Amino acid sequence: MAKKIVIIGAGVSGLTSAMLLSRDKDYSITVVAKHMPGDLDAMYASPIAGANYLPMSDRENSQYEARTLPELQRLASHVPEAGIHHQRARLYRREADMPTLRQGSNGFNGMFLENPWYQEVVNNFVELEVTPEMTAAGIAGGCEFDSVCINTPVYLSWLVGKCRANGVVFKRGSVKSLADARRWWSSSEKAFAEAKEKGEEGPADIVLNMTGLGALKLGGVMDQAMVPMRGQVVVVRNVAPVMFGTSGTDDDDEELTYGMTRAVGGGTVLGGTYQRGNWDSQPDAATALRIMQRSIDTVPELLNGTGKKDITGLEIIRHAVGFRPYREGGVRIEKEKMPDGSWVVHNYGHSGWGYQGSYGCAEKVVALVKEVSRDKAKL
Ligand SMILES: Cc1cc2nc3c(=O)[nH]c(=O)nc-3n(C[C@H](O)[C@H](O)[C@H](O)COP(=O)(O)OP(=O)(O)OC[C@H]3O[C@@H](n4cnc5c(N)ncnc54)[C@H](O)[C@@H]3O)c2cc1C
Known part of the structure; x- marks a missing residue:
């Protein structure tokens, strides 16, 4: 039976x-x-999640993320009704975050490491060449690779x-x-x-x-x-040419900058926060403004076609908060x-x-x- x-x-x-x-x-x-x-x-x-594939584990704990990528890639290539598409990802490591990143203690563990384990599983991984503009913006390095983005609903x-x-x-x-x-x-x-x-x-x-x-x-x-890891996001109609992420911000230690355009017209999710133990389920207006400002600073192409040069060019669908289920x-x-x-x-x-x-x-x-x-x- x-x-x-x-x-x-x-x-x-x-x-x-x-x-x-x-x-x-x-x-x-x-x-x-x-x-x-x-x-x-x-x-x-x-x-509430974007969601995309930007591995967070270190090499020792990489088995679950390493195993999942081929299936998400298969769905993106062959199962359009699953709502997943291929997208290029670009990650920036800030000079100011390098000491914490090297200790692996910023909470995202493997994502922003130099020479990450995941370069062996993703396609077309390249280290970014650091330009004078990047140095002036406090960027020490970064990488790009082919990833996927899931329209989660x-x-x-x-x-x-x-x-x-x-x-x-x-x-x-x-x-x-x-x-x-x-x-x-x-x-x-x-x-x-x-x-x-x-x-x-x-x-x-x-x-x-x-x-x-x-x-x-x-x-x-x-x-x-179990601890809530509060994530606040802004979902907009604007389109990002790549998925992006930056290792930290000058605004707050528990904030970061990322964005991704979901498949099948799901809008672009801009983030975010990583606030440990914070149970506030309502979006905070000041945080939302910071998220939007940092997003257009990082990827100005978000404003393409809007005729605007500031966050008023972002067309908001909704604000949202989700608690990531973090476990010590x-x-x-x-x-x-x-x-x-x-x-x-x-x-x-x-x-x-x-x-x-x-x-x-x-x-x-x-x-x-x-x-x-x-x-x-x-x-
Ligand atoms: C802003 C944000 C961005 C994120 N971005 C990404 C990303 O890019 N990539 C990625 O991989 N992940 C991302 N995540 C993380 C991802 O969303 C979570 O890890 C994942 O959704 C956890 O799924 P889950 O099924 O374990 O929990 P949940 O999705 O929280 O589901 C829990 C389920 O259990 C049910 N439940 C709980 N208690 C009870 C009960 N007592 N009785 C009955 N039902 C109960 C709930 O109703 C719900 O159905 C993000 C999360 C957030 C908030």
Whole structure:
């Protein structure tokens, strides 16, 4: 009989795991989540992200990001409905940030390193030649490479569609605890309603915890290592010729400058902030002004065709805030046996790299689910 699985969470982690697992007819999967694609809420990081592929790990922890790139490239080349396109990325390392970058202690770890590990996996990587203009602007160096940019609302909906085609059931709900999660399984919405009526819903064999920052409050997890890493962005109609990122700013240690034009008319996301432990879910007007100013300073082509030379040339679609699900000590992907003998597989705490590591992490989840399924079969 197929193993009954409940996945808590419909962000990129839960949906990628659901899609990969649902290819195997040995599993019958229900996804339950407070937030679903279509919602905008700071606690739901996935739709707020740009998102692009700018690796953040160091070489030692690069397996998830290294493994994910080929799949994102394949989708960009061959699956237009996934909402991903190829884009060139340009990163600048500022002279002022070099000491912290060399210690690897600026929170983005590998992204701005000289000679990064990822030059071995991306295409057409080049170190930038430092021009007198760059030196005058305080830029010590940088690089360019072929990357991808994901229109996240389109991509999340595409993932839901792939899951539905494979028979995954979706339910909206707040799960109180890992134990509570097991009762959310059902073979269909209708079967769930009928079983609930009779008090017979669930239970699942295996629970997958993909709750992002929600792991801080979820009963049975309550992971105190989880911290919001607040990201504020401005989404505009203007187009950037490249994706860009700068290692720091003169404005604030917890701000950075980046931008990317999403595929399929998704607008251009300008960032941003990286504010640790900041729970403010509302956009701050002064921060937004700084983000826009730095963006046009870095890529003046954003104003092409507007006839303007300042931020009034940026046509704003919306302001947004999302909490990156940061975890002290790194991502948690592991299995855990519950006191009643049932299994939980965790996959949360991806901070700012949830998309660019999504396939690597979901493949590990699949391997762990296979392991615990075997164990369960023995019991
Ligand atoms: C501004 C910004 C820019 C970013 N840019 C990038 C980028 O360029 N590239 C990149 O790879 N990543 C980027 N990220 C990071 C990326 O968005 C996250 O790492 C990723 O979305 C995390 O996905 P997740 O599925 O683990 O969590 P989330 O997307 O937060 O989803 C969590 C899910 O769990 C559900 N949930 C939580 N608790 C419960 C509960 N008790 N009961 C039921 N459901 C629950 C939620 O409702 C939600 O469905 C960015 C993030 C932000 C905010």
